[in-house]
Amino acid sequence: MDVIESIDNLQVQDPPGEDFCSADLDWVKLRSAERCDDVALIPYDRVDAFIIGECSNVECPTRFHIERGRKRPKGSLKEYKNDEYLEYRLYWCSFGPENYGEGGGTLPSRRYRLNTRNRAARPQSMRGCTCNFVVKRLYARPSLVLLIYNERRHVNKAGFVCHGPLDKDAIGPGAKKIPYVCxxxxxxxxxxxxxxxxxxxxxxxxxxxxxxxxxxxxxxxxxxxxxxxxxxxxxxxSTHELDLDDEASIRLWAERNKKSIFFYRDTSENEPLILGIQTEWQLQQMIRFGHRNIIAADSTFGIKRLKYPLCTLLVFDSREHALPVAWIITRSIAKPDVAIWMKSLLDRVRSVNSGWKASGFLIDDAAAQIEPIRETFSCPVLFSLWRVRRSWLRHIVKKCTNIEVQREIFKRLGQIVYGIWGGMDLAVALEELLLDFVDQTSFMQYFRDSWLPKIEMWLELMKTLPLASQEASGAIEAYHVKLKTKLYDDSHLGSLQRVDWRITLLRHQGIELSKSPTLLFPSMKMTSFLLKYSVRRTAA
Ligand SMILES: [Zn+2]
Incomplete structure (x- = not known):
């Protein structure tokens, strides 16, 4: 093959016939400082003929789809190289680029394939084909197109022919006719x-x-x-029965959804599983609403009931609705583990918008790791009381029958919380509370067991951190409740322990929450009840 260094003298080829393919063209190597490509020059109006020809490859019949495209208006460049593009399109064989088929991850606990009848529909599941070429309409000469063939063979990463009659796995008469679904x-x-x-x-x-x-x-x-x-x-x-083996299932899910994952670390002997999910849509919301704004963590979901608790990062849109912009599924709240996924998330956001910065990070759990937040996001940490208040209120309502008493206890708890800024003696205040409501045995039992051991730590933290606004707290709570309703609604499926099922649901939720802001406030009644009893301390 000839080697050239400029396309200036490259001959335009216009093979006869309705359509033609790469074999009908003479290819040369175009060498530049960075790379060396197989190229050919054809008229712009023959591009379709070339693509049709490439699709009817006898050995590997396929279709090509546009994997990436760029355009610039005519006259927008003052200076340009002779091979600068006016339109750029990367065509990829539709049996790739991802690999959803065999070899793309077989489940260890499953010996048979599901949907075996569906094997004819191979194109629906990508086979990891790497065949791709670029069609570059030239800026300097818009009537011409420079073809650049990056990989002409229909092979997967391992180098094996991965579809067509030469693919040993290709079975079924309809295999090449079913339309490809990206x-x-x-x-x-x-x-x-x-x-x-x-x-x-x-x-x-x-x-x-x-x-x-x-x-x-x-x-x-x-x-x-x-x-x-x-x-x-x-x-x-079944939306969730990927596999009976939960961890294998996550692995497969992660493999199939690489584009929606910002961090993934498999379980190993010394390191627990961390799965960070963020769809493209969520990334955009995070960039849009999180920049110079508050990021909040609903960090405590399913801490008691789920094998892998869920942490959601939220941003607030212009109407103060909480939008989930990332989900982290892990059991670990250890500092290095938190730091590693946070950094990865921030890197992802900054790769799109390098100047992105959060103005504050809101936490709802006194046990949360604050250092990684400060180190990664370099912004102030705020505290939201919604979780404490919600927990108290729920138990008061459940365990005390008299409405007057309910109100009184809740008021007193509020006084204790806000008393920390007024120099109240916590031990005395708690003792008085326990004495005054000694007849409310059921609630007091709960309070003693769940809160006495840790209330001091919570209050200490509250004292040192600025408090979140009511709007933000209300929005986080609303999100939490909504997620919970959705999740536990289906709990008869016995799926609460299954992570893969939750992933499926979350992806669905991301879309649903974004579409129906009204669904975000099912608990406003409770929230407003809570707020009545708390003095407002809005962080600047
Ligand atoms: Zn292919």
């Missing part, structure tokens, strides 16, 4: 089904999505409708 559309379709949107609307959106690269004909529509129906059935039947 993971984004798949995700969107799934979310819509989860949200309970009527099937015909889901289908319409779905078809719209796949037609971007497979044209429209009745066959495509029939297949798409079958696909949506099937997906709906699968979701209905």
């Amino acid at each position: 993971s984004e559309i798949q995700q969107q379709t799934m979310s819509m089904i989860y949200l309970g949107i009527p099937e015909e609307n889901v289908l319409e959106k779905h078809i719209e999505g796949i037609q971007r690269y497979c044209g429209s004909d009745p066959k495509v529509k029939t297949l798409a409708s079958q696909y949506v129906q099937k997906l709906g059935m699968i979701i209905k039947r």
